[in-house]
Amino acid sequence: MKSEPSCYGIEHLAAEAGQQAPWWGVRNYQARNFMRDQMRPGDRAFFYHSSCPAPGIAGLMEVAAKAIPDETQFDAASPFFDPKATSESPRWFSVDVRLLAKTPLVSLKVLRAQPELANLRILAPGSRLSITPVDPAEWRFITERLMGLPGGQP
DNA sequence: GCCAACGTTGGC
DNA sequence: GCCAACGTTGGC
Numbered sequence: 581m582k583s584e585p586s587c588y589g590i591e592h593l594a595a596e597a598g599q600q601a602p603w604w605g606v607r608n609y610q611a612r613n614f615m616r617d618q619m620r621p622g623d624r625a626f627f628y629h630s631s632c633p634a635p636g637i638a639g640l641m642e643v644a645a646k647a648i649p650d651e652t653q654f655d656a657a658s659p660f661f662d663p664k665a666t667s668e669s670p671r672w673f674s675v676d677v678r679l680l681a682k683t684p685l686v687s688l689k690v691l692r693a694q695p696e697l698a699n700l701r702i703l704a705p706g707s708r709l710s711i712t713p714v715d716p717a718e719w720r721f722i723t724e725r726l727m728g729l730p731g732g733q734p
Numbered sequence: 735g736c737c738a739a740c741g742t743t744g745g746c
Numbered sequence: 747g748c749c750a751a752c753g754t755t756g757g758c
Binding site: 582584630631632635688706707708710 | 754755756757
Binding site for chain 2: 608609610705706707708709
C-alpha cells in the first residue's frame with residue numbers, strides 16, 4: 581500500500597490512536613476493488629513510501645477492519661470529495677490498517693535488484709496503482725531475507 | 735523540472 | 747464503443 585510520506589507516511593500511522601486508521605483517499609477503481617473485495621482482517625501489507633527522496637518499504641501493517649465507505653467522499657470540504665457518491669450508493673471504500681512494525685527501509689533500488697521479485701506488481705513498468713497484491717512467496721522473501729525477520733514475524 | 739506510463743473524460 | 751486529449755503518478 582503506497583503513500584507519499586509528505587502527505588501521510590508511516591510516522592503518521594504510528595501516531596494514530598492504536599496505530600490504526602482507515603486507508604482513506606483512494607480514488608482508483610482497481611485499488612478500491614482490492615480493498616473492498618479482497619482484503620480481510622488479519623491480512624498483512626507493506627507500507628510503501630512513494631514520491632519521496634527515499635522510496636521503498638518502510639514497515640509492516642495488518643488489515644484491522646474490512647472495507648467500509650470512505651467518509652471523505654461525502655465531505656464537500658475534502659479534497660477527496662466525490663459529488664457523484666451518495667451514502668445510498670457509495671463509490672469509495674477504505675479498510676482500516678494497523679501498524680505492526682516500522683522496519684529499516686527496503687529501498688526501491690534493493691527491491692529491483694532481487695531476481696526473486698521480478699514479478700512483484702509494484703515493480704512492473706509504469707505501475708501506478710496505489711494498492712497492489714503481493715504473493716506469499718514475495719512476502720516471505722521480503723520479510724525474511726531483506727528485513728531479516730525470522731518467519732516473517734515483526 | 736522532465737518524461738514515460740497510465741487512468742479518466744468526453745465528444746462523436 | 748472508440749479514441750484523442752488531458753491530468754496524474756512517480757522515479758529520476
